[in-house]
Amino acid sequence: MAPLANRRAAPYLPSMRLRVVDLETTGGDRASEIIEVGFVDVVEDGQGGWRAMPPVSKLFRPRGEISFHAMAVHHLTPAHFSPDDPHCDEYALREMFAERADVMVAHAARFERSFIADTAVGGVPWICTVRSAKQVWPQAPGHSNQVLRYWRGLDLDPALANPAHRAGPDAWVTAHLLMDLLKEATVEQMIGWTAEPRRMDKVPFGKHRGQPWASIPADYLRWMAGQGDMDADVVAAARQEMERRAAA
Numbered sequence: 001m002a003p004l005a006n007r008r009a010a011p012y013l014p015s016m017r018l019r020v021v022d023l024e025t026t027g028g029d030r031a032s033e034i035i036e037v038g039f040v041d042v043v044e045d046g047q048g049g050w051r052a053m054p055p056v057s058k059l060f061r062p063r064g065e066i067s068f069h070a071m072a073v074h075h076l077t078p079a080h081f082s083p084d085d086p087h088c089d090e091y092a093l094r095e096m097f098a099e100r101a102d103v104m105v106a107h108a109a110r111f112e113r114s115f116i117a118d119t120a121v122g123g124v125p126w127i128c129t130v131r132s133a134k135q136v137w138p139q140a141p142g143h144s145n146q147v148l149r150y151w152r153g154l155d156l157d158p159a160l161a162n163p164a165h166r167a168g169p170d171a172w173v174t175a176h177l178l179m180d181l182l183k184e185a186t187v188e189q190m191i192g193w194t195a196e197p198r199r200m201d202k203v204p205f206g207k208h209r210g211q212p213w214a215s216i217p218a219d220y221l222r223w224m225a226g227q228g229d230m231d232a233d234v235v236a237a238a239r240q241e242m243e244r245r246a247a248a
Contacts, residue, residue, distance in 0.1 A: 015044040018127070018187070019101035020178055022170040023112055024074040027067040034088040034115055035062050035076055037096060038167025040175035042105070050182055052175040055160060057168030058096060060088035074165045093120040103127055103187060107145045107174045109194060127187070128194040129177050135193050136184050149173050152180055197236035204234065213241040 024036035038057035045051045061081040071077055086092055093116060104121050106112035109128035133143050140151055146164055149156070160172045181190065203209055208216050216238075224238035 015046070016103075016187070017099075017101045018042040018050075018103045018105050018178065019097070019121075020105040020171050020175040021112055021116070022106065022167045022174065023115055024076060024165070024167050025070060025115065026062050026064060027070050030114055032067075032070075032115075033060075033062045033064060035060050035066065035081075036074070036167040037088070037093070038169070038171040039097075040171045041099075041101065042175050042178055050179045052172070052179065055168040055172045055175075056096075057166075057171075059085055060092065061085035063087055075163075076166075090117055090120045093117075097121055100124075103191065105129060105174065105178055107170070107177070125191045126194055127178070127190040129174055129181065129190075131193045131196075131198065132181050132185060132190040133177065135189075136181055145170060145173050145177070148177055152177070154180065197233045197240075200233065200237045213237060216241065218242075218245070 019039055019041050021037065021039040023034050023038075025032040025034055036057060036059050038055060040055045041053040042050050043053060059076075059081060061083070066076065066078065097120065100122055101124060103125055104112075104116075105127040107129045109126050109130075113126060130143050133140065133148055137143075137148075137152075141147060142151075149161075154173070154176050156173065156176060161169050163169060164173075201212060203211050203213065203216060208220060213221075221238045221242050225235060225242060227235060
């Protein structure tokens with residue numbers, strides 16, 4: 001794939017395709033299963049703008065149980081699935097994403113990326129619209145999908161944007177937030193913001209939760225910095241604090 005920065009300059013290349021994806025799952029942890037995938041491709045319109053393609057969504061039958069907390073969010077219950085519905089795995093995702101995109105996009109992309117392997121999407125970069133919105137609209141009253149939808153005054157067809165917390169409608173809302181963001185930021189900027197460790201002024205968990213990094217004991221910082229299965233941004237913040245102290 002040609003570098004993103006060169007795509008507009010090369011007339012023989014196809015239009016850039018940004019794939020906005022949303023998942024519904026059986027729960028909120030990494031052991032959960034994908035039970036619905038929705039996506040909307042956002043493509044260049046040839047006139048310097050962008051347009052959203054029709055949303056695509058598909059249900060996948062879970063192998064295990066759907067938690068009641070998850071049902072309360074997306075309202076998918078066992079009654080929505082038939083024995084003929086497939087389970088979701090990397091092969092199913094590859095098939096669903098058969099037409100390659102240049103960039104994958106999600107609102108709070110960390111969640112989707114924890115379920116979608118890079119090999120399922122060809123190793124393309126990601127954009128997180130939450131992180132991008134915080135950069136472009138820090139003054140927003142909130143940065144959730146629906147808060148931004150109404151704060152930005154997006155006039156969306158209810159038949160496509162509702163109900164909230166279903167994969168297809170949420171992808172449709174995020175696609176329009178993305179197009180709104182693209183009026184003020186470039187694809188490359190948003191990829192960069194997404195790749196940066198998120199800023200943490202305070203420790204987000206554990207016995208030192210809520211305390212500033214500067215007050216955390218050195219041995220606790222070393223412990224966090226050495227954890228292989230911890231949130232990568234937490235590990236990065238611990239290491240940054242260790243480096244700050246070493247340089248002081």
